[in-house]
Amino acid sequence: MPSRSRLAAPLEIERPGRRRTARTAGAPGSATEAPAAAPIHDQVYDTLKTAIVTGQIVPGRAVTLRGLAATLGVSPMPVREAIRRISAEGGLVIHPNRRVSVPDMTRARFDEVVAARSLLEPEAAARALPHIDAARLARIRAADDDIERALETGDVEDYMASNHRFHFEIYGAARSEVLVPLIESVWLRFGPFMRLVYGRFGTAILIDQHERAIEAIAARDEAGLRAAIRADILDGMNEIGAASLVD
Amino acid sequence: MPSRSRLAAPLEIERPGRRRTARTAGAPGSATEAPAAAPIHDQVYDTLKTAIVTGQIVPGRAVTLRGLAATLGVSPMPVREAIRRISAEGGLVIHPNRRVSVPDMTRARFDEVVAARSLLEPEAAARALPHIDAARLARIRAADDDIERALETGDVEDYMASNHRFHFEIYGAARSEVLVPLIESVWLRFGPFMRLVYGRFGTAILIDQHERAIEAIAARDEAGLRAAIRADILDGMNEIGAASLVD
DNA sequence: CCTGCAAAAATGTGATCACATTTTCGGACG
DNA sequence: CGTCCGAAAATGTGATCACATTTTTGCAGG
Incomplete structure (x- = not known):
């Protein structure tokens, strides 16, 4: 184990050409698609x-x-x-x-995270289901493939990124302004902990429950999707929690 | 010229003594119970x-x-x-x-708010139930009394404050670090809208469903509490939404 | 070798300034 | 009277400085 290492990655920020300069010309119509340089x-x-x-x-x-x-x-x-x-x-x-x-995880907080996830995420998935088109389903499958690959190679970082992509590619199908931000907030809370656990035990303990979800999406089976998401959360989280949290 | 940015209320900030001067003398003793002046x-x-x-x-x-x-x-x-x-x-x-x-409410956002509330709040209440002692129950009853009074007088502001107090006095019984912050976030999103609706239609449309919740708490009836909270949310929100949101 | 403890370095907070953009306003033109 | 357009005011963003407080360091005394 890397003893108390500092930032694992360079943590660099992308700063492409300052770009603060801009349009002085008053071209009226021209549908000024403001590039709106990100602050x-x-x-x-x-x-x-x-x-x-x-x-x-x-x-x-x-x-x-x-x-x-x-x-x-x-x-x-x-x-x-x-x-x-x-x-x-x-x-x-x-x-x-x-x-x-970064807050460290406690048993109580972990329980709440599991509860919040299993409440919010099936609901978000169900609401998103009608808006998942073929292109999005393809991206979801691709994310799942990436997950499988990461599980084989044991690449923790890749697994976590792909897993995040898989879930939010589903939830984000409907432009959600409440549920998805809430879910994002929950992920922000357990992300570091997951990483810690995976780093210690490896990703071997993970079982890919995503196939069920993909099938449910393809079949437009809302109840099935809800159940699949819920199972994915409970299986994964409980195994992790049991493996690493003592109280 | 304060004619423009005119807020409905003075919106004043409490700034007790805290002058920047402070301790130049190194006098260490004097038992400085660091009040930890809030930033x-x-x-x-x-x-x-x-x-x-x-x-x-x-x-x-x-x-x-x-x-x-x-x-x-x-x-x-x-x-x-x-x-x-x-x-x-x-x-x-x-x-x-x-x-x-302040974001204005849309039908879609309102639906999500209702969904999030009815998912999170019964769960938070159920988790809090075992930790509600007599003192807290008394505060909950007091908040409910304040609500009744506000409903009679039609004081919208008082109603909203008391209602907030009633709910979070319950949810806050267990030191929750995930669910309650999430719920707080949801309230922050629909608060302004509620106020708008009440201001337009008055608080007459409100039905006090809190008695059921209080009884369930006193009886340590978790399922009953869940149902009461859920009913409170759905009744209140649906009535409000139906009364004011057209799409 | 450990324990205090004062000096030094580091940190968060708040204020002020500079600057590019945006918004608002006032007057000229059609 | 309405519409455009340029100047002026206002706004968000970012940098830098000052300061109180906290943390770390260095060194003395036990």
């Missing part, structure tokens, strides 16, 4: 969130403003906003010392 | 969140950094952090113009 704090947010969800940041290890800013090559300001945002989503905790870190 | 951005967060949840800010009306800062008597900086935080929780939306406002 730096948004990019930091994305980078940091990905790092958390894929378990690149060790729970408990402090995340410092200036440290992150230096790593990403930006000023502390956008980092501050990104951290505040992710904290609100549950991906980081701010201790009474005002120190920031 | 300004936290106070702004509380103030703003309350304002949103009680419907003091009109959906669609832009919330500006400098405007809020001036109203609260602070610099734009802590306001920025508070806004970022509340946006992450769904209480504000940041438009592509980067303008910030």
